[in-house]
Amino acid sequence: MFADFDKKELTGLAFLLFLGISTPYLFSGYRIQMAELFLFMVYASTWNIQGGKMGYNTFGNIVFFGVGMYVCASTQIAVAFPLGEWTAAGGYKTFVHTPQQYFLGIPLGILLAGIVPAIIALIIGSALLVLRGHYFAIGTLGLGIASGEFATSLEIIGGGQGMTVPFWPKVAGLPHTFLGGGVNFFFTLSFLLFLAVFFFLRWLYKTRFGLILTAIRDNEDKAESMGIPTMHYKVTGWVFSAFFMGIAGGIFGNINGYIEPTEVAFAGATVGVFMVLMTILGGKGTLWGPIIGAFIFQLFKEFFWTYFLGWQLVALGALIIGIIIFFPEGIMGMLRQKYPALFGEVVDEEARLAQVTINTDD
């Protein structure tokens, strides 16, 4: 499995594995931030399929995140109690899940949190992915906000008030921290999700699919006229993103404990932009760029939240502007320019200058 990894990748992966495994023991004070970090990596890596590889800059992936979050929480609740009564009563204050109900709800919820957004992506993708360039960007931005507004008006999921997520259950005879307790449990889920996304994308980018995504970014008309059904590739790519974003949403909803339409689930102006920013910061169109970007971004974010409380979003807005203006190629882009050999690119001057002559003898 690791046969085709080179040294740099192995080091990076080892570092991430170390973080993933040791956090609950060594940095237990930062478990939520670390879970968020791995989820950020998922957001950025899946955004990169569209924005980086394919050249379709979307603000709409947040839709799948939000839908996944609501679907997961609703499923978790609905396996035991009527959803409407739960939200009307303010959640866990009145209803308590038994451990059996809880651990039936979690896998079911997460599975549906992946599948439902994937189906949505399949449907809206066929309509929206005909848009090109900035029309796609603004269209998906509109979609994200429309979804938030729609969720606000849906009473059964709590409308604008939002809803709570089932509590980590108490099992008779076990301490409350069994399975590491709720936080550890969801931290581990985030980490596993990240690993799944990482290995999936690593494989995907090596297949013909990855090559054609790049071709679409490069010259979509050409790809079409060469007989590549570009629409299939674009939609399939979006379905992948939606599947993983949905699951990420489901997990994040559980970590947050509380879901609300515009600030938590369909937060187009925060999380929706962050994922773009992380990818650009790390380097669009590369496998590791979004991961590095997410890591640095999370550091910035924690710093701002600690030292600029109340002004943190102003600082983040300024950070966006700064990165876009001064650093649009990202870290990977910069490294690539400076050390092309690191990326397996050989600058072959001789071949570049060679005259083409056709040998007419054969």
Next chain:
Amino acid sequence: MILLQAPFLNLQALLDGLMVGAIFAFVAYGMALVWGVMNIINIVQGEFVILGGYITFTFYKMGLSPFIGIPFSFLLLFCLGFLIYRTIIFRVVSRDMFISILATFGISIVVQQLMNIGFGSQVETANSGLGTSFLFDGNITLSHIKIFSFIVCLLGASAVIYFMKTSKLGRAIRATAQNARAARILGVDTEKVYCYTYAINAAICGLAGSLVAMTYTLHPYIGLPYTVRSFMIVIVAGLGNFPAVLASGLGLGTIEEFSAYTLGQEYRIGFVFLMLVLILVYRSRKLAKKREYLK
């Protein structure tokens, strides 16, 4: 259904729609200006509007008539636009459009949050003190401030168009919009043109914002819908054609009011964004049919 039961509501919705549509059209005209001349989609448009509104609201809160605030909204936003261009926008003008979308998105987050900190997150309105007319036995209400804002929008737009047609700067702006490189060769300082275009757009938004403050409501987070409305109007009407911008602005306002009356006010913003998506998809389907793989 409700419209059939109460026929007067139709007229009411139409009137309200036209009044609010004029403001949309005015803001959209500014966006078309920036888009056409600089090839930038200015996401911060809506935040400029709301900020202009808050400036007027500040005068109202100090106990003065909000009408005093109108020129201040206009001028302060002009300065702000100038400043933002000189610090940020000039770096992204010639770059990829997505870069400028993100950069203006970043500015909009900053402006939005600063407004949130400075003015609080409650819904505000600056009461103009003008009265309201009741027509048809009180079935139709028409507040005078709406008429005022309608007229101001039309006058303001006419003034901008007149300025574009006659002044030296206006001609330079139009030349740059046609072909920036050719204009540069002919001695137009395009950098200056861009700067003033951006500032004029901000000023337009400021003026519209002060009208919004008096006619409707202010909240730090409702800027984006104004941006989206402008975008929608511009893609329907095309760049730099004011009659079309006005027509589609009024049309959008009317459709929105009718939807608000039938579906309910809470669906209004969602409806706007949904319409955006539909218009975009419809437009690109039409284009895709026409698209050819020539040459």
Next chain:
Amino acid sequence: MTKILEVTDVSKAYGGVKANEDISLSIDQGSIVGLIGPNGSGKTTLFNSIVGAHPIDKGSIKFNNEELSTLTVDQISRRGLLRTFQQTKIYGQMTCMMNMKISKKLTGKFSDMFQTIPKEVEEEAEQILSFVGLYQKRNLRAGELSFGQQKLLELAMALINAPKMLILDEPTAGINPTLINGIVDRLIKVNKKYNITLFVIEHNMRVIMNLAQKIYCMAYGRILAEGKPEEIKNDKKVIDAYLGAAH
């Protein structure tokens, strides 16, 4: 001889402008056919109609006795009818080798999307690249190539799919004279060795007279004349409309 392509009464209008009017022509299996005519006479429009880039207003286009006018670009290219463009269309950010790999078509099944590209395709691509003289440049980004080299790359990208018929839009336009001879030689070899029918738009009279066995001349959206190169050269209508007195 069997006809590989039969175009009957094809018309296409853009708005009010009739770009093609009642075009009929037929091309023999294994031949090289030229299409000449002044700029704006509707040659490229005809090519676009044949490959399905836009719907035609009336008429029929048959390729190997199969009607094409209802098929999409994608489906037509799968049947072995490929084209190149006047302005080259390549993936500028990718290497020549990647350009070749992408161009290799598969059966079109969904699972094909996720195949890794087999070694044989790479070898085949190398062979074809050396056939058109680009082997040395296989790892360069296609955008770095000169215009003429890009045209050769585009030809190679069509060849890797072993088409039955190739439609070439001005293969020698904007190419230096030494390379033109090479391209003409390659085209003849493509035709003879791989038995690929060629249909070529060309403004360079010397090239087309040497290359083609049959030439159609278009003007004002109609077929003006058809015949062997010598006949066309001496046709009064063609001289008036296109060649001028100089020839």
